[in-house]
Amino acid sequence: MARDDAAGRNLAWTDPNCPVARAVDVVGDRWSLLIIRDAMDGARSFTDFQQRTGIARNILADRLRKLVAHGLIAQVEAPTGKRRVYALTPAGKDLFPVIVTLRQWGERHAYDAGETHSVLVDDHGAVVPPVVPVAADGRPLTSDTTTVRKPA
Amino acid sequence: MARDDAAGRNLAWTDPNCPVARAVDVVGDRWSLLIIRDAMDGARSFTDFQQRTGIARNILADRLRKLVAHGLIAQVEAPTGKRRVYALTPAGKDLFPVIVTLRQWGERHAYDAGETHSVLVDDHGAVVPPVVPVAADGRPLTSDTTTVRKPA
DNA sequence: GGCAAAGAGTTTCAAATTGCAACCGACTGG
DNA sequence: CCAGTCGGTTGCAATTTGAAACTCTTTGCC
Numbered sequence: 001m002a003r004d005d006a007a008g009r010n011l012a013w014t015d016p017n018c019p020v021a022r023a024v025d026v027v028g029d030r031w032s033l034l035i036i037r038d039a040m041d042g043a044r045s046f047t048d049f050q051q052r053t054g055i056a057r058n059i060l061a062d063r064l065r066k067l068v069a070h071g072l073i074a075q076v077e078a079p080t081g082k083r084r085v086y087a088l089t090p091a092g093k094d095l096f097p098v099i100v101t102l103r104q105w106g107e108r109h110a111y112d113a114g115e116t117h118s119v120l121v122d123d124h125g126a127v128v129p130p131v132v133p134v135a136a137d138g139r140p141l142t143s144d145t146t147t148v149r150k151p152a
Numbered sequence: 153m154a155r156d157d158a159a160g161r162n163l164a165w166t167d168p169n170c171p172v173a174r175a176v177d178v179v180g181d182r183w184s185l186l187i188i189r190d191a192m193d194g195a196r197s198f199t200d201f202q203q204r205t206g207i208a209r210n211i212l213a214d215r216l217r218k219l220v221a222h223g224l225i226a227q228v229e230a231p232t233g234k235r236r237v238y239a240l241t242p243a244g245k246d247l248f249p250v251i252v253t254l255r256q257w258g259e260r261h262a263y264d265a266g267e268t269h270s271v272l273v274d275d276h277g278a279v280v281p282p283v284v285p286v287a288a289d290g291r292p293l294t295s296d297t298t299t300v301r302k303p304a
Numbered sequence: 305g306g307c308a309a310a311g312a313g314t315t316t317c318a319a320a321t322t323g324c325a326a327c328c329g330a331c332t333g334g
Numbered sequence: 335c336c337a338g339t340c341g342g343t344t345g346c347a348a349t350t351t352g353a354a355a356c357t358c359t360t361t362g363c364c
Binding site: 012014015017018019020021022023024026027028030033034037040041047052053054055088091093094095096097098099100101102103104105106107108109110111116117118119120121122123124126127128129131132133134135136139141142143144145146147148149150151152 | 157166167169170171172173174175176177178180181182185186187190192193204206208223238240243245246247248249250251252253254255256258259260261262263266267269270271272273274275276278279280281283285286287288291293294295296297298299300302304
């Protein structure tokens with residue numbers, strides 16, 4: 001088990017044809033998405049990630065290694081010429097819609113009335129509206145109005 | 153650790169104010185999202201989930217219990233009056249945008265050129281376009297044009 | 305330059321989680 | 335009413351996780 005291909009991808013999925021399964025294989029654990037979240041929020045250094053997430057240091061080292069191996073994060077020279085820092089790659093930044101939808105789901109379903117939580121605001125200071133999948137013609141879609149078409 | 157509150161929620165988060173953390177706490181493991189995915193795709197029975205995901209039976213039992221406890225799935229009388237089946241609650245169905253964005257990320261970043269995968273189509277048979285977070289005025293947003301505002 | 309402190313991991317070991325396979329009672333179909 | 339199927343549970347073995355201490359490298363500063 002835990003066989004990896006040349007790109008470091010695990011090959012023992014239930015269904016290799018399902019992009020959801022492959023995505024979960026990369027970020028479907030307790031910490032990876034929180035690391036990505038913090039990277040989007042400005043975290044750059046090892047201890048920065050460690051303190052924000054509270055993850056154990058050995059696990060953090062392991063997750064950062066995997067995220068780098070999967071191409072979501074890269075170690076780059078710090079702009080200030082100091083220590084190398086972790087930065088999101090385009091693939092990592094592309095998880096933004098996932099983080100936002102997860103956040104919005106959490107806001108709707110993981111808080112009791114009266115509990116407070118942080119909110120996502122845009123560069124004008126306005127709250128980001130709910131993200132909703134739509135058809136090409138603009139109709140909102142749900143799990144009831146979509147189906148998965150298997151490859152030919 | 154692993155203390156739970158009355159609603160079965162774990163209370164040992166890094167940041168209780170972060171909805172992303174709370175969402176991950178519920179569905180941030182290797183299997184929960186795949187179970188939700190299969191439920192959206194029509195899975196109803198225990199063995200149905202087991203065969204589609206390939207998850208170990210004891211773990212599946214545990215995950216279904218937790219998802220029921222968290223209110224994402226409910227056990228309901230089968231329409232046919234037979235065995236009880238698992239069905240998504242509104243909160244479970246509301247994960248649709250998360251599943252879709254994860255799927256789309258997977259399609260973009262977890263496949264080599266030439267590899268095939270399933271695609272999500274709407275009820276007209278058209279492929280679901282990329283889901284992108286937008287500001288109230290319609291501008292597309294990214295992690296660079298948004299920030300998290302902590303509660304007062 | 306020299307030194308103390310901080311950063312970035314690594315190591316060690318215990319505890320928790322996973323996975324497999326076998327087992328079991330309830331339901332159902334014929 | 336008998337044979338399968340369903341929906342789990344149980345007992346381990348194998349992994350994974352987590353906490354804490356330890357090491358090596360960089361930095362800040364005088």
